[in-house]
Amino acid sequence: MNQVFIKPNGGRNVRLESGLLLPVEGMEVAHTIYVERRILSGDAVVVEMPSVKTTKESNPKLRDRR
Numbered sequence: 001m002n003q004v005f006i007k008p009n010g011g012r013n014v015r016l017e018s019g020l021l022l023p024v025e026g027m028e029v030a031h032t033i034y035v036e037r038r039i040l041s042g043d044a045v046v047v048e049m050p051s052v053k054t055t056k057e058s059n060p061k062l063r064d065r066r
Contacts, residue, residue: 001030002030002031003031004028004046005048005049006026006029006038006045007022008022008043009043009045011024012044014038014043016035017034017035026047026050
């Protein structure tokens with residue numbers, strides 16, 4: 001089954017099929033009929049998955065060790 005990254009639209013509380021609330025920052029979920037209905041109703045929106053940037057500042061293992 002395909003995966004899709006969704007977020008709640010406009011500060012709404014959106015329940016997933018499991019009964020849990022969709023986090024404000026979004027979440028990757030299976031693209032089911034239930035999720036498609038949430039998207040079509042405007043409760044959730046599909047967004048591009050956030051990229052994870054690894055920098056020396058964000059990853060202590062990459063910092064210069066002196």
